[in-house]
Amino acid sequence: MPYLPTFSLTSHPRWQAAIALLSAVGLLAGCAPMSPAKDAPYHARAPEINRPAVRPTRSLSSFSDSLMCMDHLFRESGMGTVLITSKSIPDYSGRIAVATKEMIVTALSQMSRVSNAFRFVDYEVNIAQQDTVQNLTTLLLNNNQIRLQRPALYVSGAVAFVDQQVISNNVEVGTSASRLETGYSQNKRSTVIGLEMHLGDFRSRTFIPGLDSANEIVIGSGGQGLDLSGRIGNYGVQFNVGRDYAQGSGPAIRTLVELAMIELLGKWARVPYWQCLTLEQTHPEFIRQMREWFEDAGPANRSLLVRRSLVRRGYLETETPDDSALRQALTQFQADERLVVTGVLDFPTYERAMRNFVSLTPQGHLQRVGWVNNAGISMAADTSQQGQPAHIDMQIENLMVGREHFLPGEQIFLSATVSRTSYLYCYMENAEKQVIRLLPNATNSSGWIAANQAIRIPDWMSPTPGFVLDAGIPGQERVACFASANDLTGKLPASLQQPAFRPLQGASSLEDIGVQLRQAAGGDSLVGQSSLKWQVTAPKASAAAPQ
Template sequence: MIFHAKPLHKTLLCILAMSLTACSTPSDVRKDAAFQSYGNAASRPTVRPVRSMSSFSDSLQCMDRLLRDAQVPTTLITSKQIPDYSTRAPVAAKEMVVTALLQMSRLSNAFRYVDYEVDLVRQDTVQNLTNILLNNNQIQLQRPSLYLSGAVSFVDQNVLNNRMDVGTSGSRLETGYSKNRNATVIGLELHLGDFRTRTLIPGMDSANEVVIGNGGQGLDLAGRISEYGWQFNVGKDYAQGSGAAIRTLVELAVIELTGKWARVPYWQCLTMEQTHPNFQRQLRDWYDEGTMGVHQSLVKRSLISKGYMSEASMLETNNVSAFRAALGRFQSDNGMVVTGVVDFNTYERALRDFVSLDMDGNLMRYGWSPTASDPVDMRNSKQVAASSGKSYGKNEGPRSINLQIENVMMGRSQFEVGEQVFVSATVSRASHLACYLSNATGGVIRLIPNPMSNQSQVSANQAIRLPDWMSPNPGYMIETASPGTEGVLCVATDDDVTQRLPEAMRTEAFTPMPGIQGLKDVAKHYTEVLPKGQFTSSTMEWRVAPRRIAEPGKRG
């Protein structure tokens, strides 16, 4: 076979001529159909979404319980826009304030946010409908008691800036190396004001700063080999975003302001280990150094300690669907995006009660037993792997139900005939919930599910009000009928077991159950149809006394 070499410039001219000829005719889009068919799949993200969480996410939950224990009454609150006049941190700070307030009120109902904003420039459907209904006197907005105001006070960029550049030059080789680091300071100031007088409350202020940084390093190489040249460069950079920094400042400020206003020891929720910046970074190191088998074993142990799985299921290595279902329930109860997969966010959330920090922020103790005899240094990931087969003493059980009397004077245990009783039920895990009311004569009715709320599924750590006194039309009331002992029994299960209960207990809500005498009968029937450990129940009772009759000439 004989090849004839052509001059290089002639070859290039031929290629150019062919290109011009091809460009002179329209392209046939049908020939690209197979290529374009990949567009639907390629346009989707390759990484699963994750819940936006900060170092103070657990502190907000802590504040929720603290406000509940302090019996802080429900307060209406709103917020002004939180602007950034530097335009260097363009984030939705007001929406972060709303999210923080709502997360602090899931259990305590301490704050109800009033959406009082009227934006004349950006009108949406809700605002337009609100204006129409307000003008026709068909809607009445409740006036908030408090409001939050403030702004991103400053963004000082590059307050620290270190740079280093070095290089060499030769006839055949040139090299260069560079490294830089800088720091930026962001400040946020929030204040709490009295909405009625539009005055800021003295002492109800918060001014915090956070430092974010970025840095990078690069290497450049260039040289020549004979008549040919080559070059190579590589870089490694990082940048801490302003969005996460603002969220951290907002949540810290909201905790401070609401804690000061409610006069509760809010600092107890700020000294938690999860607020230390090294906490999540250390867990990330362990996650990267370990293997998926170790991660799943540790998460399984955590799920067992929290009651999402049984010890027997731990031994069933092939029961993947049961593990994914338990993991999905755990992720849902902890406010994560449900994936059923052990990613880092799930690993970090499951091990938050597995480790603790020393005074310097280093993770030292491990294990779910709060009375661990000797602290163990966990800086070596091999010790994490070795611990996965151990058994720990702490067991929180499958779930817990917290029943509370929510009258104006909370914690009451005695009422008079004709008084109204307000109760709340909170389940530690997402469950199917049924609640029953027994009067002084032993008659029993079902409160929930009912026609107004026919879904038995409830979320974790969400207070269920019986009745819903926040609603203008609650649908029913609990009113003491006769002297004696009355009470409420709530039962939580993983599945809806209504059809497995006796026919007498499947009557409609608010209808007396024939043949059922007292709450003990209700609990007995659940025990008969469900194996031990498959349901959780909680009972709360109160005494009812005869109504006092006012003496003549005296007010009752």
Template structure:
């Protein structure tokens, strides 16, 4: 009994001996409750702006059907599909589980499908007051004051994310072992969610949905997780160890895939083109990018750089070198930057996986067993790829059948497209014998243009183009464009370095211009094309019909 009381007294004494220091510490902290000096955190805060930056480079948002959009663009250009004005309603998600900007994805898909063909132009007019911004308010003000004209679209898109069925499939299992001093557990779960999108094409004039012009598709996104738990005892102490990993495919990329597929279907049905040819490309395989990523990770960094370098040589972005270039070479970085620009990527000048994937996708196909295989993949260091030709494509864009003859005074619209990034020059030879440079000009002084994008001559998409191309007097006229991978301007004669939109002195014709370009950079580095048309005299205008006016004081048709 005495022993117990002694222990209790000792415990109270120990508690009192701990209370006083704690109270003293609390009083000391309370006395230090004054605001801290910002200078004490200055060094720590100086790292905030650096730590706030992303850890990886941004990449272009692309889906399995990005190349299919480019395929549709080329197909509509070859078919000479006229420009159609189009708009769309909001694409809502009534489930509230897919918070994405579906309407903006529709606009992006239409834009990517019209780079060459100009098949669709989107009319951006917002009627929802809650969504109107400064541009919309200014548009409304100008429309009300008759200072602006709004073109009525011919078509509009309507639709919605029709359903989101979460966890349609959900499988999970686990197992564990328990002992006297150790416990081990393992668990795994998998699930699948289905997202559906329905889009329709409507006639804007009648506000009716066109029968048969619809698209209804769905995509599955999955999620999975694995976990491992380990617990044990060492003596009287316990140790726990947990490790897990999870995979959740986002709804944003899945919705973009559905939108691009639906836009391709609707555009193909509207234009009555075989759009399915653009949907059967090998790179629409859902495992396409994953397989390329495995091949990229399987090779070392040096071999991947050499592989992409040889591809750039084959495509004309680099000259054929006896020795490989260093990865930090300015020539290689410039070539990679031009290649990334032509492919619509984020330009970094660095050979990373997105660049590797865009370069090597031409050498991947679906095998007989349905898996992706390498086709013509150059694995040997000395193996050369087939050299791609450098081409220039020009077209007259006037929506008429006969594009070889125009009446005097008719406005002519043309376009030029290069197969890879190049310096573009365009010249007009009018019926009076004058040679005039129209591209580059004061409004567009840069000669460098990217690949696979139609350069409009003149640019009829802007309200005030740099020039207007009109058929002159009766005779023959021609328009020629010249493209070169190198900037030829410093090596051209003085008469070709003068100002644009003025007759070039002592230049007999377009062939003389082309000869100067060949002399400057060589025939192998020049791509050219010429368009010709006849200028017809103006058709006689019918004489105005005079209507006799009644004399004052008389009725019309009678006399007094």
């Protein structure tokens, strides 16, 4: 029988492709119609996927610490609260769409947390985009039910110019052969942004000579690329690698705004503002160097360094706390340092905890003070600094700085600032040795006070302060404030739990109050204390008129 060759349809490449296509169509037809219930587990992952992969962070610039430094300078100078407003800050180049005016408001707020130096008056009315506050303000103004306070100063300025690609550097090189081609490219571009700002007198709408600020900043962009292409027989392959970066204009404008506000208000208040611009934290390489140290330290050393820093600041009692105590300390520290509260030791928390252990060498380089050495030993715990109570800064806020004498019936304005978030208890002792409680009171029943933010006693900026503080009969008067990490109200004797502003029968002096507060805290010495005193003098008798 002769041999007959066989032929299979599936052995031909074209038939194989056709069969694969028909099989795919058959599978799709067999699955139709699709059931949404079968995909429910898949769609249930959508909320998790839609969430951001990183935690939010506060906007920190090179001058964030300088703004806090200015706040303390204003506090030390004894200046009163000044009302200020701002015009809209336009960008005539049309290339930078940022909320410059809101950055000004934020900078003013950060410079007034302790000093109460500036309060922003919102005068802006946008007819094209009305909101609830503007609508209500217009309605109340027309009915004479509201009066806007006139500011003393106003800020004016503009983004003067944005010069793009002032410097441009491009490099391209390549090779070519019969079977291999290579190419390399590199480019760098620099853009210059200029901001002009001025300080004006609101009453006369005139700019104050010499109170101006003109600064520039450079932002850059660049990229690198590598191309490889070759041929193997009749087939070609190609490989591309690229790396690009572009610095944002938003943080650059914020840096210019904060620098301008430091210069303008520092000159206006006649304080040595330049001292706040020489901090190590304003060094351009500070954050970059801190990030490098953060990544090189490792999780164990990071945790140890931060825990020791928290012990020295009074947030922890021991360097080896349990997870719950450590998380609570981190959350309170983050809240006091104006970070996003997460309870996690992330880089912003690490940077805030360790920034006071960095200094500049005479050559201008950043160096660590007491950090991990080559042997892996961390900075030694300073036992003299451990367990320190919260620091309380108290001042008399009357217009005359350093005033210590008052006339009977004259109003007295005080302020207190705590270094850590605490429960604050303030008492006054008059010339008759009567003791009354000022805080907590009806307006602040718990006495809970945020860190690094001045509380007024009484709040003279509020239309309903709750009470006034007047000088009594001639003699010495004193006020003492005590800060505790825990609420001690329910642990105090019943004689000290009487309503505020009434003479306390269970206390004979401010020293007695301090003893009872510490006893309520279980003999805890971590109760901060600060006091002020002044003299009330009788008015001088006027000379008798001649007959």
